[in-house]
Amino acid sequence: MSAVASRREVEVCLGQAGLKLGTLVYTRQGQRQNSAFAYEQTWLRDAEHFNVSADLKLDPGYQFRRAPSPHDSVFHGAIADTAPDAWGRRVIARDHAKRRREDPSLSALTEMDYLLAVDDFSRIGALRLRDDEHRYHRTAEEGRRSTPALIELERIYHASRAVERGQETADDLRYLRGKGTSLGGMRPKCTILDEDGTLAIGKFPSVQDARSVTRGEVLALQLAQRAGIDAAPARIVQLDDVPIAVITRFDRDAGHARIPYQSAASVLQASRDEDRSYTEIADALRSIGYDPIPDIRQLWRRLVFNLLITNVDDHLQNLGFLHTAHGQWRLAPAFDVNPFPDKERESKTWLSEDEGPITDIAMLLARCSDFALDQQQALAVLAEVHAAVSDWRTLARSPAVGLRASELDDFAPAFEHDQMEAAGRSLG
Numbered sequence: 001m002s003a004v005a006s007r008r009e010v011e012v013c014l015g016q017a018g019l020k021l022g023t024l025v026y027t028r029q030g031q032r033q034n035s036a037f038a039y040e041q042t043w044l045r046d047a048e049h050f051n052v053s054a055d056l057k058l059d060p061g062y063q064f065r066r067a068p069s070p071h072d073s074v075f076h077g078a079i080a081d082t083a084p085d086a087w088g089r090r091v092i093a094r095d096h097a098k099r100r101r102e103d104p105s106l107s108a109l110t111e112m113d114y115l116l117a118v119d120d121f122s123r124i125g126a127l128r129l130r131d132d133e134h135r136y137h138r139t140a141e142e143g144r145r146s147t148p149a150l151i152e153l154e155r156i157y158h159a160s161r162a163v164e165r166g167q168e169t170a171d172d173l174r175y176l177r178g179k180g181t182s183l184g185g186m187r188p189k190c191t192i193l194d195e196d197g198t199l200a201i202g203k204f205p206s207v208q209d210a211r212s213v214t215r216g217e218v219l220a221l222q223l224a225q226r227a228g229i230d231a232a233p234a235r236i237v238q239l240d241d242v243p244i245a246v247i248t249r250f251d252r253d254a255g256h257a258r259i260p261y262q263s264a265a266s267v268l269q270a271s272r273d274e275d276r277s278y279t280e281i282a283d284a285l286r287s288i289g290y291d292p293i294p295d296i297r298q299l300w301r302r303l304v305f306n307l308l309i310t311n312v313d314d315h316l317q318n319l320g321f322l323h324t325a326h327g328q329w330r331l332a333p334a335f336d337v338n339p340f341p342d343k344e345r346e347s348k349t350w351l352s353e354d355e356g357p358i359t360d361i362a363m364l365l366a367r368c369s370d371f372a373l374d375q376q377q378a379l380a381v382l383a384e385v386h387a388a389v390s391d392w393r394t395l396a397r398s399p400a401v402g403l404r405a406s407e408l409d410d411f412a413p414a415f416e417h418d419q420m421e422a423a424g425r426s427l428g
Ligand SMILES: Nc1ncnc2c1ncn2[C@@H]1O[C@H](COP(=O)(O)OP(=O)(O)OP(=O)(O)O)[C@@H](O)[C@H]1O
Pocket: 081, 085, 087, 124, 183, 184, 185, 186, 187, 188, 201, 232, 247, 248, 249, 250, 251, 313, 317, 318, 335, 336
């Protein structure tokens, strides 16, 4: 038998105090890799204990994990939720490749390296990773701030843009290293400290964009609020002619404390290769929800909104849960909500196992009772969402969003379509 090629152990801690929850071990042998997590006895006995991830039961001993498909993480759900996705991995990999050219003795990156490359200050949720010398992964180099202030957006944007184009310098990469560029998601982004010191995400235009995606996202998030949805506060910060979407982080409280987070994918223990449904999420809320009925109704409201603005990128990493206390969770504010004018109006996450993807208002109305709404209540929600979406042009043209009249045509098919008409007809 060949020896284990790579094995790395880290402590998993919780919150600002860094309470040790357990131990995470990653092993890799050739192409085979797995991870294992064990809770600390002290955590299992703690009066405040809860399972930080739906797939990590509050039991003693190691719990093993192998990725169920090549598209899934080798780590348990809530740990994987803190790992970088396409964009963050790209920044980390480019940086590593450049350093490896200078020092060929550096070994190839493992999944654990990616997980540990996320800066501790801005890691999503409340989980933190620490080595046996009590150093958090990763912490900024001596004398450097890990999370830049809003004023540095321009520098980050230009460095990120260079990475997208494959033209970055070693200096760009050194600058970006640990700058919260390692967040999840596909699109170029970073973490920043907003003017009032709160943690925020900056999302940049991408070189591949055919329209103003950042203004579109701010429009969608602000419109969501008008439609009665609890959505992450978002605004445009303009750098010369570049609109950056600045979105407040919801996984920190007013005192900057870290709030435990799990994506819907983690809560459902879903593989990226599976089709899962909103009725399962409603059921999950019924069992682990802090205040299930308002959250389940809120979920239905979001489904209506997503359909009416053609937000069809509703995969299970784009919906989240925040921990309240004692293993009870509430829906996180809506985030990553975008109009997709060029896409077919079909949700990624299914309505239910039987019905498949959401494609029309009639199927949402037919299923409202699964979301704790009778027909009359559902129509009242639909009326509010429909009214907000009908007025999208006013908000789009407002200084807060700043779309030009000529740009509205790019977005119109997302907001003006047969399902808006069908919704209008249902309302009589
Ligand atoms: N306001 C927020 N507060 C806390 N965490 C957030 C917030 N917005 C996003 N996140 C986290 O950051 C991740 C990436 O953000 P987001 O989904 O907006 O990026 P994206 O690149 O557009 O994603 P996608 O790959 O789905 O297009 C999310 O999956 C979520 O874990």
